[in-house]
Amino acid sequence: MSKIRVTQVRSIIGATKRQRMTLQTLGLRRIHQTVELDSSESVVGAIRKVNHLVEIETL
Numbered sequence: 001m002s003k004i005r006v007t008q009v010r011s012i013i014g015a016t017k018r019q020r021m022t023l024q025t026l027g028l029r030r031i032h033q034t035v036e037l038d039s040s041e042s043v044v045g046a047i048r049k050v051n052h053l054v055e056i057e058t059l
Contacts, residue, residue, distance in 0.1 A: 001040070002058060002059065003036050003037065003038060004036070004037050004038075004039050004043065004059065005034060005035070005056070005059055006026060006047060006057075007027065007033070008023065008030065008053060008054050009032070009055050010031070010052065014052065015050075020050075022046050023053065023054075024052050025046060025047055026038060026050075028054070039058075
């Protein structure tokens, strides 16, 4: 299974509560924080919902 590196690049100020919860689920709490996640359907779906707040890099 491949890995995905996700970095939060925009603030959650002005984001909906659902988007904030999605970022928290991905393990992101602050701008410029990076996490490496396994590429699964649920993770890709969560990233798609907040793609305007994060940068994605495939490893």
